[in-house]
Amino acid sequence: MLFFSKRPTTKSLLSVKPFVVFPLLAMSFQAFAKSSEVVADEAQRWGMNMPQGVTATSNEIYDLHMLIFMICVWIGVVVFGVMFYSMIMHRKSSGAVPSKFHESTIVELAWTIIPAIILVAMAVPATSTLIKIYDTSDADIDIKVVGYQWKWQYEYLGEEVSFFSNLTTPQDEIYGRAPKGEHYLLEVDEPVVIPINKKVRFLITANDVLHAWWVPALAVKRDAIPGYINDVWTVVDEPGIYRGQCAELCGKAHGFMPIVVHAMEEVDYQQWLDAKKGEAEELKLAMSQSFSMDELYARGEKVYQTNCVACHGPVGAGGVGPSLIGSSITTGPMNGHLSLMINGVQGSAMQAFGEQLNNIDMAAVITYKRNAWGNNMGDMLQPVDVLNHKRSL
Amino acid sequence: MGDHGPAQGFGRWLFTTNHKDIGSMYLWFSFAMFLMGGVFALVIRAELFQPGLQLVEPEFFNQMTTMHGLVMVFGAVMPAFVGLANWLIPMMVGAPDMALPRMNNWSFWILPFAFALLTSTLFMEGGGPNFGWTFYAPLSTTYAPPSVTYFIFAVHIMGASSIMGSINIIATILNMRAPGMTLMKMPLFVWTWLITAYLLIAVMPVLAGCVTMMLMDIHFGTSFFNAAGGGDPVLFQHVFWFFGHPEVYIMILPAFGIVSAIIPTFARKPLFGYASMVYATASIAFLSFIVWAHHMFTVGMPIAGELFFMYATMLIAVPTGVKVFNWITTMFRGSMTFETPMLFSIAFVILFTIGGFSGLMLAIAPADFQYHDTYFVVAHFHYVLVPGAIFSIFAAVYYWLPKWCGNMYDERLGKAHFWLSFIGLNVTFFPMHFVGLAGMPRRIPDYALQFADFNQIASMGAFLFGFSQVFFLFIVIKTIRGGKQATEEVWENPEGLEWTIPSPAPYHTFTTPPAIK
Amino acid sequence: MKSSPSIKGIVARLLLVTVGMFGFGFALVPLYDMFCDITGLNGKTNAEAFIPLAELIDTSREVTVQFVATNNDYMPWEFKPQVFKMKVHPGEEIETTFYAKNPSAKSMMAQAIPSVSPSRAASYFLKTECFCFNQQQLAAGEAIDMPLKFIVDRDLPDNVSTITLSYTLFDITNGGAIAGNSLAIR
Helix, strand or coil: CHHHHHCHHHHHHHHHCHHHCHHHHHHHHHHHHHHHHHCCCHHHHCCCCCCCCCEHHHHHHHHHHHHHHHHHHHHHHHHHHHHHHHHHHCECCCCCCCCCCCCCHHHHHHHHHHHHHHHHHHHHHHHHHHHHHCCCCCCCEEEEEEEECCEEEEEECCCCEEEEECECCCHHHHCCCCCCCCCCCCCECCCEEEECCCCEEEEEEECCCCEEEEEHHHCEEEEECECCCEEEEECECCCEEEEEEECCCCCCCHHHCEEEEEEECHHHHHHHHHHHHHHHHHHHHHCCCCCCHHHHHHHHHHHHHHHCHHHHCCCCCCCCCCCCCCCCCCCCCHHHHHHHHHHCCCCCCCCCCCCCCCHHHHHHHHHHHHHCCCCCCCCCCCHHHHHHHHHHC | CCCCCCCCCHHHHHHCCCHHHHHHHHHHHHHHHHHHHHHHHHHHHHHCCCCCCCCCCHHHHHHHHHHHHHHHHHHHHHHHHHHHHHHHHHHHHCCCCCCCHHHHHHHHHHHHHHHHHHHHHHHCCCCCCCCCCCCCCCCCCCCCCCCHHHHHHHHHHHHHHHHHHHHHHHHHHHHCCCCCCCHHHCCHHHHHHHHHHHHHHHHHHHHHHHHHHHHHHHHCCCCCCCHHHCCCHHHHHHHHHHHHHHHHHHCCHHHHHHHHHHHHHHHCCCCCCHHHHHHHHHHHHHHCCCCHHHHHHHHCCCHHHHHHHHHHHHHCHHHHHHHHHHHHHHHCCCCECCCHHHHHHHHHHHHHHHHHHHHHHHHCHHHHHHHCCEHHHHHHHHHHHHHHHHHHHHHHHHHHHHHHHCECCCHHHHHHHHHHHHHHHHHHHHHHHHHHHHCCECCCCCCCHHHHHHHHHHHHHHHHHHHHHHHHHHHHHHHHHCCCECCCCCCCCCCCHHHHCCCCCCCCCCCCCCCCC | CCCCCCHHHHHHHHHHHHHHHHHHHHHHHHHHHHHHHHHCHHHCCCCCCCCCCCCCCCCCCCEEEEEEEEECCCCCCEEEECCCEEEECCCCEEEEEEEEECCCCCCEEEEEEEEEECHHHHHHEEEEEEHHHCCEEECCCCEEEEEEEEEECCCCCCCCCEEEEEEEEEECCCCCCCCCCCCCCC
16 A cells, blocks of 8 residues: 555664654654645544444444443533533632532432433443344354464355465565555455345354454454354345454464455355355365476465465474474475374464365475475375375374 | 661561551562563554564564563552552551561562562563463463463462452551541541452452462363363353452552542542442442453353343442542532642543543443454553553652652652653553554554554554653652652641651651540 | 450451452352353253153244354364254254264374354253263274254243254363363474
8 A cells, every 4th residue: 555655764763772762753753644645545544433334233333332422421521521610710829718518418319320320321222232133043144153273264054165264464564575455464365255135143163262253344243262152143234345353362363363254245145155166066176186396386385375374484484383494394204294284283383284275285285395495305295195195094 | 666767788678577668669669560561561562553563573462462461460550559558558547557567578578579480481482471461261271381380370479469468458457547546537548448458358369269270271181161171261251350350440449549538638628428439439349249241241141141241330330430529529619739649630530530431331232342352442441540540659659758758759840740641641542442443453463554543643652651650760769869858747738647747757657546536 | 445356366257268269269160050051151051961851842833953063173083964954843852963084093082062052042952862971082084973862942932943053073182181281382
C-alpha cells in the first residue's frame, strides 16, 4: 500500500534505540500526520467504533453496544458535570466556605436505586439478544473449525471437503523487506466459503492449545478448546470477504493465524463446493502420477513458504526451529526424512504433517528441502512413494 | 522507651521489625518493580509502534506481555499497597507497630527472592513464561517452556508473602487499635485494607492451588487440565478467575481508601457517607466472588451461566457508583485547593469512572462477544489499574511523604509530574478503546494496517508516561534529601491520628496509646 | 477498654482459612465435575455406561444426530465416523461405529474424549456402550471399527433438533501427557 512507503523513516529511527527516541517519535508524528493526507481509505484507517457487520446478530450487538455506550456517556455528562461545577465554583481561592454536611439517607438511597433501574433497562435487551445467539438449531450447513498452532482447518461436514487455511502474508512484508499489502496479516491461501442467507453452524474445537475463532463482521467469537466442541451460527446478508483473527493467546504465532470468510450467492457456493470435491478427486488421481524434479521443486517451495518458513526461516537457516541446511535429516536417508515429516517430533514444535499435507505436497516439500539452499542431494520423492511409505507403516 | 533509633548499616534493613522500615522497603521495592514492568511495557509499545516485526521476535514479545502483567500486578501494585499499609495502619489506629513484626520482616524479604526467580526465567533456555499473565492451560502446561516450574515457585512465594502480610494486617487492625478506636471510627484506608486482607486470604490460596495443579499436571502425570486424562482446560479458567476477579478488587479497594482520605482534606469538608462507603466496599468484595466467569463469556458456557454472571457483574456498578457519588458530593460545596495529591485523586475519580463505564459495557455478554480479548479490554483494565491503583499510590506518596521524611515535596514539580502522567496515560490508553472496537486482538506482536495510526499514538504516549515516572523518582529523592520543613499537620486540618505526631514520624510512635475523642 | 481478640487466636483462625481455601481450590475440581454433570456445562457426557431402563420410544419425534471425529496434536491415526449423520427417535437404542487405523510403525494407545454440542443436550445423550469408556490399543498398521451405542433421552428439550457428538482422539501411549512433558525443549 501506498501510505506505508512513508514509514521507513520512523522505522529506522525506532529500531536503533527505542528508549531514547521520544522526541524523535514526536517529530515523526508530524511526518505521519502529513502522510495521512494522501491516504485513500480514511474511514477504515481511523476506524474507532465496532463494525456494524453483515448479520442480524452483529447489527443487534452493535445497537446494544451503542445503547450502553450512550447511557454511559449521559451518566458521565451528569456526574462529571457536577464534579467540574464544584471544582470551578467551590474553590478556596474564590472564597468558598465549606459546608459541613456529610450524609443524607434520601440521596444515598436514590443513587443506589436509580442506577439499579438503569441496569435492569440494559439487561432486558442484552438477555433477548443472548438468547437468539444461543439458538444454534436448524442449521443448513455445518462446518467444523479446528484451531491449530497456527492455522485453521475447515471441514464441511458430510461433504468430504476439508482444508487448512494458512496465512499468506510473506515473511518479507512482516520483516519490512517489502511493502505491506492491503490485507497485511489478514490474508489466507484458502478462505472458508459460505453461502449467504443460509444458517451456517460452526463447530469449533482445537488440536493443541486454546484458540478463538473471531470474525467481527459476523459478530462471532468462540473459544476453540482441545477435546471439547463449541457451536455458533451465522446468517450472512451480503456477499463479501470478511476478515478476522485468532482471539486467544495460543503461542508464538498467535498474531499470524487470520480467518477469512468468503460469503457468496448460493449458486456460486455450490459451484465452489463441487469444484472442491472435484479437486479432491483430481488429487486422488494425481497421487499416482509422477512429477519432474522441477515441478516438485517449484511446488515444494510454495508448500515450504506456507508451512515451514515460520520456524525454519525463509532460506532454511533456522529460527525457532533448527537450520535445515546440511542437517542430518535433510541430507540424511530419505526414509528418515519422510517419517519425521509424517510423524513430527513429540515434545517439540515440529508438528506431524502426515495429516496436514497431502501426498503430493509432502513429496514436493521434501524434494525441495533436499535440493534447496545448497543441500543438492539430487534425489526426489514421488507422491506414490509417500503413499507407499504410509501404507507400509 | 520509644526513643532508641534504628540500628546502623545494612543489618537495620535485613533484620528490621519496624513497620516504618518495612513499609519503606516495600515501597522502594515496588517502585523498582514498577520501573522494570514499565520497561517491559515499553518493549511492547516500541514493537507495536508500527506494523511489522522490528525489534523483537514474537516469542520474546509474548514473554514481555506476560512478565509485564505479572510484575505490575504482583510486584508493583500489591507490594506498594502493603507498603502503605505498613507505614500507615499502625499510625492510623494508634498502634506502636504491626501485630507480628518478625513475620512482617519475612513477608517482605521473600519477595525480592520471588522476583529474582521470576526474572531469571527470561535468561533460561526456552525463555521465560510466554503464556500471558493469566497462564491458561494447556499453553502453560503441556506447551509451556521448561522455565514454567520456576514461574510456579515464584507465584507460590508471592502468594505466601501476600498471605503473611494479610494475616499481619488483620491481626493489627483487630487487636492493636487504641482504646476508643471502634471499627466504625477507623479511617477508610484501614477499612478497605481490612476487607482487602480478607480477600487476599480467601483467594491467594486458591491461586496457590491452581499453580500446584499445574505443577502436578506437568511433572506428576495428573490430568487436572488435560482433556486426554479426563480433565478440562476450561476448569483452569474457572479456578484462575475465582482467584483473578477478587484479585482485581485487591488492587483497587485500598485505592478507594486513599482517595477517601485525600479528597476530604483538600475539599475541607468531611467525607460524605462514611458508613455507606464501608458497606459499599464490603458488598463489592462479596460480589467479587460471584462474577468470575465474566472473563470467560466466550468459552461456551450454557446460557443460564452467561446470564447469571452477566447480571451479577452489572450489579457491581451499584456499590461502585455509590462510592463515586460520595466522593463527588464530598467535593460539592467544599472549599477546594488542588495540591498534587488532590490532582491525582480527582484524576482517579474521573478516569476510574471511565474504566468503570467500559467495564459495564464488557459486562453485557452479547457485546462482550465483540470486545472479548481485544484492545478494548486492554484499555478497560489499564484505565482501572493505572489511574486507579497507580495514581492512588502516587497520591498517597505525595500526601504522606512529608509525614514520612519531614520535608515538603516541591509542589511545582509534583504538579508537573501529575500533568505529564495524566497526558501520557490518556494518550497511551484512550486510543486502545478505538483499535479494540475496530477489531484488534490483544497479545499480538504485529497487526493489520488499519490499526497503525492509533497504535503509533499509543506508543508515543507510553514513552511519555514511562519517562514521567523517572521524574517522579527524582522528586521523591529530592524531597527526602531536603526541602521545606513539614509541620506536624502538614495539610490544613487533615483528619487522622498520623497528623498528631511530629514530622518526620519518630522511629517509634504510639508506644502509649493515644486518647481517641 | 473493650477487650480485643488475641493475636494468637486471630492468626490461628486465619491460617485455618488459608489452608481451607487451598483445599477449596482443589475441591473446585470435583465440584466443577458435579456441576457439569448436572447442567451439561462444557458438553461432557456420561463417562460410564448408562444402564437403559425399559425406555419407551417416542416415534412422534425425530432428532438428527451428527458424528464428528477430530485428532489431537501428534495423533497420526485415521479416525472417522462410519456414518456422518442419522435420524433417531428419542428413547431408541442406536448402534454405530467409528473407524480407527494406526498407520504408524509402532503400537499406540489412544483415548477418545466425547463432547456434545449444543451443551444443553449433553445430559440427554446417554451412551450405553462406548469405545471412549476404555483406552484403545492398536498395533502398528491395525484398523478397527469401534462400537458406540446410545439413547437420546425422551426428555430432550423441544428446541433441540440436532445433536452433534464429537470425539477427539488423544495419543496416550506415553501416559496421560499428550506431547511429552514440558521439560523437553520445544
